[in-house]
Amino acid sequence: MILPANIPVIVGVGEYIDRPSTPSHGLEPMDLMLRAAHAAANDAHSALLSQVDSLDVVNISSWPYPDAPGHLAQCLDIRPRHTTYGPVGGQSPLALLQDAAQRIANGQSQVALVCGAEAQHTVTQALKQGIELPWTAPGSDAQMPLRGADIVHSLAVRLGCSQPLSIYPFYETASAAHWRQSPSAAQRESGELWGRYSQHATSNATVWLPGPYSAADIITASSDNRMVAWPYTKLMVANPQVNQGAAVLLTSLERARDAGIPEQQLVYPWGGAQAQEPRDFLARDHYWESHAQNAVLTACVHLAGGAFEALELYSCFPCVPKMARRILGLPARFEPTVTGGLTFFGAPLSNYMTHAVCAMVRRLRTSLSVSRGLLYGQGEFVTKHHGLVLARRPYPGHPALAYSNVQQIADSHRLVVPAVEAEPRGAGQLEAFTLLYHPNGELRHGVAMVRTPHNTRTLARVAADDNWTLLALTDRDISPVGRTGVLRPTQHGYSEWSLVA
Structure with missing residues (x-):
């Protein structure tokens, strides 16, 4: 029997969006995280935020803090025993959340906070207008992420293919050909899929680009929707020009009950899986699928014991959820998101999936027809993959939290790389x-x-x-x-x- 003290639960989620009239009035990422964290505490209707002993901060790209977790802990007036500053990557929030839940399951933590924020829109506008932002001074020792040019082959750099925008189209064109789709059919699938992301974004209170947009709006190039990298238009790719923050508060089932949090408020992480592709995209055998994605999604289906009633499939570029749809065996028309997607809801760089966790928690709490949800995130160039299963009931197996590193499975399917x-x-x-x-x-x-x-x-x-x-x-x-x-x-x-x- 698994004791309630070892069962991790999500008890609070919070988000914040900032649309300043001028960059000088914009909130820095630290302020966005603080507001999101307090929103999560209010959502939990408890004093658990002051008891946080585990703090995980998603990597912040728009403003380089020398010690983001330490600064946030000071602002929150907490003294966590464990702090982590996550790596760059869209899968990172899911990995941090799973690690935080695992610490609770192992008895190493009682209350955990996972949060992140970006203010790239304000930073970009300030640079354009020559405004110096009155924010926390970035330290000279602030962690700087690797650039794409540091990861990919030098030949790719010479040809301008060292950023996601110029690499994901290889997967798009290769996969469509493998599936025997005409280019127009592939583009139509992308447009219809992105239209469903847009439709879901309209119901999200912290959406950046409300719509909805139709499939024709999305795939038709125009002065307002230019081509960026064939076959993608601007409305088919992630939009990092946003100011958004999100936070997730976790504790044990026992502590949640002691705090008087209603059972219907609780959402249970069941566990997940992770795997990676070689970081240099030219060191892969082919481009019509990802072995790491296949292994991660298959493991999550096995963990859940079947299909999911709600999904969040990472949506930096259409090829990602289109490949995921096929490995999950979903029909052509399905609901890919509870959040709204990285184009329409917004793409706060590495932190989108923290917002997705918030949206999934709300869906599980409010919809009796949804018992299990799948969160799938991805980082770099179809490189880093992580899936996480959330549910309205505790994990039925043992231990309290399942985890699977499926790297060996992914690697076993690779063919010879030229x-x-x-x-x-x-x-x-x-x-x-x-x-x-x-x-x-x-x-x-x-x-x-x-x-x-x-x-x-x-x-x-x-x-x-x-x-x-x-x-x-x-x-x-x-x-x-x-x-x-x-x-x-x-x-x-x-x-x-x-x-x-």
Whole structure:
């Protein structure tokens, strides 16, 4: 029998959004976290916030604090025995929440707080307007995250593919071709899916970009919705220009009952799973699926003992929930979110899934038809994956919290990874591709991921004036993936790829 003292429960959730009239009036991330934490305490209707002994802070990108957990603890007037400052990544809040719940299950903690915030919109506007923000001085020893250029292959850097915006389209174009979708059908699926995210965002009180937006609004390029990286428009990608904070308060079932918190207020973390892909995206066997994503989602289904009544599938780019839908065996039309998605609700960088936890907790409390919810987050370039199961009842198995590192399962499915060749010459078969655009909507160039006859892989440039090749790459009826073109070395450390007319 599992004792109530060892059963972790979520007792309070809180969020805060800031829309200042001028950047000088904007709240810094620390203030957003404080307001979210107090909102979570009010939601719990208890004095548990003052008893926090475990504090986890999601990585903050918009303002570099030298010691974010220490500063927050001081502001809250608490002295936690355990503090963590999480790594960059959209999966990070779920990992922090699971770790906090595990400490409660192990008897190492009594009350835990997980929180995070970003104020990127205010920071960006202040930079544009030349306003110096009167915020906490960033320390010289503040932790700086790795840049994309520090992680990916140098060939990708040379061709402008070191950020998520220029990498996820490889998965989009490769997966659509693998599923035998025409480009127009794939885009239609993305638009309809994103439309459902937008619809859910309208009911969220802390949404950044209220709508709703239709599928046509989302996938049709226009002056207000420019192409950013083929086949994605601005309304198909994460929007980090937000000011949002969120917090989750946890304790044990025993302590929650002692505090007088009603049973219907409690939500139970059942556990989850995690795995990763190689950090350099060119060191992967193919791009129409993620072995780590497959293993994590399969493990969560097994943990839950079947299907979920509510979902939050990470939505930085459409290929992510589209791949997840297929591994979960969901129908073409399904509800992918309880929050609203990273485009419409907003993408506070690493902290979106903390907001998703808040939304899932509210759904589990208020909907009798929802007994189990799946939260799935992802970080970097389809790299870091974490799934977490929440429920209205305690986990029926033993121990109180299940955890599965499914890395070995993910790795066991990998095929041989081709070596990267920087400047090959001769024939090359298209594996995936994207087109990159300037902020004014003009095409910069294309990037083709190509396999050579001697089984190497390269990234090659497609010239902006190669009209014949560009016409094939943007064909709405026939995918160009699988077509063979010609590779020609350049003097810039990469080859160019083109189709022969």
